[in-house]
Amino acid sequence: MSAKILALDTSTENCSVALMVNGQTYVRSEIAPRDHTKKILPMVDEVLKEAGISLNDLDALAFGRGPGSFTGVRIGIGIAQGLAFGADLPMIGISTLAAMAQGTYRVNAHTNVACAIDARMSEVYWGRFTRQDDGNWGVADSECVIPPAELVEHTQSDSLIWGHSGTGWDAYSDEFSGLALQLEKSDVLFPEAQDIAFLAQFEWENGNTVQAEEASPVYLRDKVAWKKLPGRE
Incomplete structure (x- = not known):
């Protein structure tokens, strides 16, 4: 039986909430680049009401840990921690890039x-x-932050068809044009x-949860991001 996971x-730019319970998934999603803090909690309330359960009925709370x-990312983890503390729930951080890979399979059936x-x-x-036999994903290139030109220089060709997802492809279409x-x-x-x-669900089954105070984001560009804040070194 699958876990009950919010x-x-x-x-x-996308703000989204999903509740997976009793074999059903309740979803809310909206492009709202400046309104995450206004949208996210009402979305949580809506999916819980639709499913007819409360936070205390859940097994875990999952969040997009970045990049x-x-x-x-800070907004998401802060709200997730607040909910998890309130209901005494363990937390599960999921790579946003891996989530996009799963989304690409769900929408377009790409397995690479x-x-x-x-x-x-x-x-x-x-x-x-790359999608595994059990439905989970194996890592072919570990997540990183990198100029597209460097990817073009170092990526070798293979025999696979790669579905591509994300905003980076259109933003740097010229740079990516030479990717092998x-x-x-x-x-x-x-x-x-x-x-x-x-x-x-895979992380839950493998016991890969953390307490709310231990949940941490992945920025990949920590030093640059923090230096944008006044007084940070």
């Missing part, structure tokens, strides 16, 4: 996925994933909470 993500917008989120500053958050991979465009631009909830 998932949320605010790491990109993504520095502010967005190259994910690139526009990270600004002429860089992308990058990762490549066979690519097919997908319809996925952002991570979705329903895919985070799906991946969180």
Whole structure:
């Protein structure tokens, strides 16, 4: 029997919540780049009411741990921690890039996925994933922040068809044009909470949870992001 998991993500322009319970998934999702703090909790209330359960009925709370917008990732983990503390729930952090890989499979049936989120500053958050027999994802390229030109220089060709997802492809289309991979465009631009909830089931089954105070984000560009804040070194 699958775990009852609430998932949320605010790491990109997309704001999304999903509740996976009793074989059903309840979803809310909206592109709202400046309204995450206004949208996310009402979405949580809506999916809980639709499913007819409360936070205290859940087994775990999953969240998009990044990479993504520095502010967005902080908002997401802060709200997730608050909910988890209130209901005494363990937490599960899921890579937003892996979630996009799952989304690309869900939407376009790609089993090999190259994910690139526009990270600004002429860089992308990058990762490549291959779907395993059990439905989980193996890592072909570990997540990193990197200029597209470096990817083009170091990526070797193979015989696979790679579905590509994320905002980085359009943002740096010229730079990516020389990438030595066979690519097919997908319809996925952002991570979705329903895919985070799906991946969180694997982590739950393997006992990979943390207490709320131990939940941590992944920025990939920690020093640069913190230096943007006044008084930070």
